[in-house]
Every structure is written in structure tokens, then in C-alpha cells.
Amino acid sequence: MSLLRLSLTCLSIAANALLAGGIFTFPLLSPVLALHCKLTQPQLTTIALLGMMGQYPFAALVGKVIDGYGPWACSLIASVLFSTGFGLFAAEVAKTPDDIAQPSKSSFRILAACFFLTGLGTASSYFSSIFAASKTFPQYPGAASGASMAFFGLSPLFLSLLASTYFTDPTTGLDVTRFLMFLAIASGIVHVIGAFTLRIPTSQCGVASQPDSVVSGRDEESSIDERQPLLPQKAPRSGGQAVRADEGSVLHLFRDPYFWSLAFIILIITGSCEMIISNIGTIVLSLYPNSVAGIKSLSSSAETVTTTQVRLISISNTLSRLISGPLADIISPLISHKPGDGPSPPRKYRISRVVLLSGTSLLLAGAFVYLELAIKTPGDLWILSVATGVAYGITFTILPSIVSCVWGKEDSGRNFGLITYAPLFGTPLFSYLYAFVSAHNSVGGGVCIGATCWSLTFWVCTGASLLSFVTSILLSQRWKGLV
Known part of the structure; x- marks a missing residue:
């Protein structure tokens, strides 16, 4: 992998991770949704909960996409989910009048569905950055995935700084509509770029995904003799x-x-x-x-x-x-201990x-x-x-x-x-x-x-x-x- 391509991949991994945590900024939105949209606490909790839970149900499916196509595919999926979820959420808040007395049930359902989409986008984005990092640096999978996880952990801080600096008025507070539209556009663009930059060469993916026993199999063949069991016991x-x-x-x-x-x-x-x-x-x-x-x-x-x-x-x-x-x-x-090697040191x-x-x-x-x-x-x-x-x-x-x-x-x-x-x-x-x-x-x-x-x-x-x-x-x- 050339230095330029490697640099673009690393930047894309960091950008994906930094923009993946939009659902964690919901606490910034909830006071406005409670006061402007008149949403009750159970309704606010349901919206936040669907965003959080959207990360988990399809984790196995997202993993299969990673295995079958690569991190770029998950980045592309995240782009669509983030742009759709945040964009429709912003539009729904914008059309809600200030003087309503009771929350609209249809509006609540739309907001909940939109936030669930962003939760799915978070899972796709998270997987794209984690696996792109570990596959790009197969010799250092722990450090690579740890670094991308750190960027993901910083995402709420980064996005909240943007919200308070560019989308908050000292007298009126956070402009939820403008902030969410920014998230829709920025997340969409960054993850579309990731669809082009997170294409890991096949040779690297193969090395990264092979288990230790396969990678080192050629070195171990010479040490295998007829006294060793063909089906060794599994590790403790x-x-x-x-x-x-x-x-x-x-x-x-x-x-x-x-x-x-x-x-x-x-x-x-x-x-x-x-x-x-x-x-x-x-x-x-x-x-x-x-x-x-x-x-x-x-x-x-x-x-x-x-x-x-x-x-x-x-x-x-x-x-x-x-x-x-x-x-x-x-x-x-x-200690990394392979089955069949005898007692663990x-x-x-x-x-x-x-x-x-x-x-x-x-x-x-x-x-x-x-x-x-x-x-x-x-x-x-x-x-x-x-x-x-x-x-x-x-x-x-x-x-x-x-x-x-x-x-x-x-x-x-x-x-x-x-x-x-x-x-x-x-x-x-x-x-x-x-x-x-x-x-x-x-x-x-x-x-x-x-x-x-x-x-x-x-x-x-x-x-x-x-x-x-x-x-x-x-x-x-x-x-x-x-x-």
C-alpha cells in the first residue's frame, strides 16, 4: 500500500469514527424536544433507546457484510443511514410549530424511526473503522483497533464542541434543526469518501483474517510427526x-x-x-x-x-x-497458546x-x-x-x-x-x-x-x-x- 493511500485510509478511519457518535448527542437535543415538541419523558426515552439499541440487533449482519465485501461497504451503508436518519429528524423538528399544546403521535413515531436508523448507521460506521484499522495494520491489530475505538469515544466530545460553537445562540440555545442537518450532510459525505478509501487490498485482508495456526502452518509442518494427535484437544x-x-x-x-x-x-x-x-x-x-x-x-x-x-x-x-x-x-x-502445543507455559x-x-x-x-x-x-x-x-x-x-x-x-x-x-x-x-x-x-x-x-x-x-x-x-x- 502506497504512503498516500495509507494516509488517506488512516484519515478516513479517524473521520468515520469521529462522526459515528451522533446518537450520543441526544442529551443536547432532549431539552429542546421536551420544551418545543412537548414530548413526554417516556417518548424521549423511547427515541433515545431506539438509537442506542439500533447498534446491536444487526451487529451479526454488519459483520457478515464486513467479511463478504469489506469495510468500504459498511461505510457506504452508514452514509445512507446517517443522511436519511438525521435529515428526516431535522425536517420533522423544523415543521413542528412552537405553540402546540400536546405532542403529535405521528411526529413522535417519525422521530423514533429516524433515530433507530442512525443507531444502525452507528453500528455500520463503528465496524467499518474498527475492521479497516485492524486489516490495514495486521501486524498490530490491537493498537490499530484501540486507536479507532479511542476516536469513536471522542466523537460525542467533538460533535458537542461543534454544536456549542457553531449551532448554539447564547439566548435561544441550540438550533436543533441546523445541527441535525449538519450531521446528515457531514456524516453522509465522510462515509461516502470512506467507501472509496477503505478498500483494503485482498492480500492484506487475507493475512489479517487468517488465524495464527494458518499463518504459521508452514513453519509448523516440519515439527509434526506421527506421534502427534490428528485432532488435538481444544484450549482450556x-x-x-x-x-x-x-x-x-x-x-x-x-x-x-x-x-x-x-x-x-x-x-x-x-x-x-x-x-x-x-x-x-x-x-x-x-x-x-x-x-x-x-x-x-x-x-x-x-x-x-x-x-x-x-x-x-x-x-x-x-x-x-x-x-x-x-x-x-x-x-x-x-498468553497466546495454540491447541496441541502441550501444557501452557x-x-x-x-x-x-x-x-x-x-x-x-x-x-x-x-x-x-x-x-x-x-x-x-x-x-x-x-x-x-x-x-x-x-x-x-x-x-x-x-x-x-x-x-x-x-x-x-x-x-x-x-x-x-x-x-x-x-x-x-x-x-x-x-x-x-x-x-x-x-x-x-x-x-x-x-x-x-x-x-x-x-x-x-x-x-x-x-x-x-x-x-x-x-x-x-x-x-x-x-x-x-x-x-
């Missing part, structure tokens, strides 16, 4: 015991209680984090007293604080991804990687308790935002290595995909809990004001986080010495 999995050849099926995985224990932990951590990421805008709004004069004043002030919280979540998410990966390698180094094992999940569970529980007992003003929410970003980043960074080490590398992609379906249940569970508690405590069905909007929700989240902590401690003991 759950509990550290060698497994039979028929134990790699999905059914066997589902029969493993420790798989469900890990899924339970991920459900709680990611579900509560995505609930906060989606609703931080209305959490900010709830902490403003009723005495704030005027809708425009309230909206502008809330948007300023919300923008700060979105940036804090983005920064802490990115930094935690960059730090937790190397930290996990230090405290619990993994000893490794310098210190602490289980699962302990990092224990730490995120405790961090979230502490942040939730602090929110209940000490946070009284919108500016104090930075503790909740930082804790959310750190927990979210750490969880998604160390999860692939845990899954790969416990259940083997052969099906690590499939198993990781299965475990990441946990947010499909966790996110709506916590999000609708927040939505209905907030709606129950709102006056006249309007914007909910006061700690009662979320007090019950975060006490439930505290209890769930402590359950996650206990479960993770049990798992770390079960997998001691393995991961």
Missing part, C-alpha cells in the same frame, strides 16, 4: 479444564452458568450507563428550580450544562479505554481481569449513592458523568479478552457478539424505569422537576450495581488463574 475454557470437540456450540455456551453470570454483569453496567448517557439532558433539566424564568432561558441554561456533561462522559470514556487495556495486560497478562498472573468489572460496579454504586445524597445542582453532576464514562469504557475494553480467554479464541467473535446482546435487555430495562418514574412525578405531564424524578431509579441502580459487584467477585474466584 471455563474452569480451566480441556473441553471436548463438540463443546464449542452455542447451546453448550448457553448451558454454562458462568456465561449468564457475565451477561448479568454486562447487562447491569452497560444498561445503567446507557440509560444515563441517553437521559443526562433531562437529569440536568430536573435539577433546575421552578423559579427559572422563561422556557428559552431554561433551555439555554440546561443545554450549557448538558453539553459539559456530554463532554465529560466522552473524555472519561476515551481515557478509560486507553488506560484499562494496558492496565489489564499488566495485572493479568494473557507459566505466566506472571497477578489479579483477575474480572476485578476491573468489580471496580466499575462499585464505582457506579458509589456515584449513584452520591447523586441521591449530595447532588443538589446541575453543576454537581460531573461525578455521575465521569463515573458513567469510566465504567462504560472499561467494560467494553476488557470484555473481548475475557470472553476469548474463558471460552476460547475459535468462536471469540460469535461469543463476544452474544454477550453484547446483554445491553438489548439492560438498556430498555433501566431506561423505561427512569422514564416512567419521571413521568409519574411530573406535574401535568410536563417536564419533571426535582430529585423525585429519578430518586427511585437510582436507588434501584445502586442495588443492581452491588449485585453486579458480588457476582463479579464470585466469577473472579471461579476463573482465578485463567483470566
Whole structure:
């Protein structure tokens, strides 16, 4: 690959990742949607939830597109989805009059469908940048994918800076229509460019996608003799015991209680984090007293604080991804061990990687308790935002290595995909809990004001986080010495 082509590919990967996080700017939109479009909290939660959940259901299909055609195809698909989703969303908001008394059901359905399309676009864009990076630099797949993940983590910060700098008026607040039209156009153009620049040469894809045993097969042929078994045992999995050849099926995985224990932990951590990421805008709004004069004043002030919280979540998410990966390698180094090579060599094992999940569970529980007992003003929410970003980043960074080490590398992609379906249940569970508690405590069905909007929700989240902590401690003991 020539230097110019390599440079264009790297720039395209970074641009795709930076513009992939449009759904995470929903907290900037929600105060305006609540005050201008008169959407209720359950309706706002549904829109945000469809955007978040749009990332997960078709992940396997997006992966097949990557395998069959390459990252360029997913970039092209993301271009269409982003342009359509954000463009129609902006048009629907623009045609809503300022003086409506009740939300339009048809308008709500259109906004929800549009945001679901942007969620699908996020998954396509994320896969295009991650796999383009790892296939472009097959010798350094971890560093390459980690760098693209870091850019993706910075996306909400980057987009919120653009929103506050170019699309926000000090008196009237964020111009949602102009900002969303910008996202539609910019995301569409950047990802169309990616369809031309993310075409990885076939030879590189082949090297990147071949397993270690295939790449090194020529070197190992000379060492194979008649005393070696033709069908070597698989690597150790759950509990550290060698497994039979028929134990790699999905059914066997589902029969493993420790798989469900890990899924339970991920459900709680990611579900509560995505609930906060989606609703931080209305959490900010709830902490403003009723005495704030005027809708425009309230909206502008809330948007300023919300923008700060979105940036804090983005920064802490990115930094935690960059730090937790190397930290996990230090405290619990993994050894690449091929089946049939004999006993695994000893490794310098210190602490289980699962302990990092224990730490995120405790961090979230502490942040939730602090929110209940000490946070009284919108500016104090930075503790909740930082804790959310750190927990979210750490969880998604160390999860692939845990899954790969416990259940083997052969099906690590499939198993990781299965475990990441946990947010499909966790996110709506916590999000609708927040939505209905907030709606129950709102006056006249309007914007909910006061700690009662979320007090019950975060006490439930505290209890769930402590359950996650206990479960993770049990798992770390079960997998001691393995991961």
C-alpha cells in the first residue's frame, strides 16, 4: 500500500469514527424536544433507546457484510443511514410549530424511526473503522483497533464542541434543526469518501483474517510427526479444564452458568450507563428550580450544562479505554497458546481481569449513592458523568479478552457478539424505569422537576450495581488463574 493511500485510509478511519457518535448527542437535543415538541419523558426515552439499541440487533449482519465485501461497504451503508436518519429528524423538528399544546403521535413515531436508523448507521460506521484499522495494520491489530475505538469515544466530545460553537445562540440555545442537518450532510459525505478509501487490498485482508495456526502452518509442518494427535484437544475454557470437540456450540455456551453470570454483569453496567448517557439532558433539566424564568432561558441554561456533561462522559470514556487495556495486560497478562502445543507455559498472573468489572460496579454504586445524597445542582453532576464514562469504557475494553480467554479464541467473535446482546435487555430495562418514574412525578405531564424524578431509579441502580459487584467477585474466584 502506497504512503498516500495509507494516509488517506488512516484519515478516513479517524473521520468515520469521529462522526459515528451522533446518537450520543441526544442529551443536547432532549431539552429542546421536551420544551418545543412537548414530548413526554417516556417518548424521549423511547427515541433515545431506539438509537442506542439500533447498534446491536444487526451487529451479526454488519459483520457478515464486513467479511463478504469489506469495510468500504459498511461505510457506504452508514452514509445512507446517517443522511436519511438525521435529515428526516431535522425536517420533522423544523415543521413542528412552537405553540402546540400536546405532542403529535405521528411526529413522535417519525422521530423514533429516524433515530433507530442512525443507531444502525452507528453500528455500520463503528465496524467499518474498527475492521479497516485492524486489516490495514495486521501486524498490530490491537493498537490499530484501540486507536479507532479511542476516536469513536471522542466523537460525542467533538460533535458537542461543534454544536456549542457553531449551532448554539447564547439566548435561544441550540438550533436543533441546523445541527441535525449538519450531521446528515457531514456524516453522509465522510462515509461516502470512506467507501472509496477503505478498500483494503485482498492480500492484506487475507493475512489479517487468517488465524495464527494458518499463518504459521508452514513453519509448523516440519515439527509434526506421527506421534502427534490428528485432532488435538481444544484450549482450556471455563474452569480451566480441556473441553471436548463438540463443546464449542452455542447451546453448550448457553448451558454454562458462568456465561449468564457475565451477561448479568454486562447487562447491569452497560444498561445503567446507557440509560444515563441517553437521559443526562433531562437529569440536568430536573435539577433546575421552578423559579427559572422563561422556557428559552431554561433551555439555554440546561443545554450549557448538558453539553459539559456530554463532554465529560466522552473524555472519561476515551481515557478509560486507553488506560484499562494496558492496565489489564499488566495485572493479568494473557498468553497466546495454540491447541496441541502441550501444557501452557507459566505466566506472571497477578489479579483477575474480572476485578476491573468489580471496580466499575462499585464505582457506579458509589456515584449513584452520591447523586441521591449530595447532588443538589446541575453543576454537581460531573461525578455521575465521569463515573458513567469510566465504567462504560472499561467494560467494553476488557470484555473481548475475557470472553476469548474463558471460552476460547475459535468462536471469540460469535461469543463476544452474544454477550453484547446483554445491553438489548439492560438498556430498555433501566431506561423505561427512569422514564416512567419521571413521568409519574411530573406535574401535568410536563417536564419533571426535582430529585423525585429519578430518586427511585437510582436507588434501584445502586442495588443492581452491588449485585453486579458480588457476582463479579464470585466469577473472579471461579476463573482465578485463567483470566
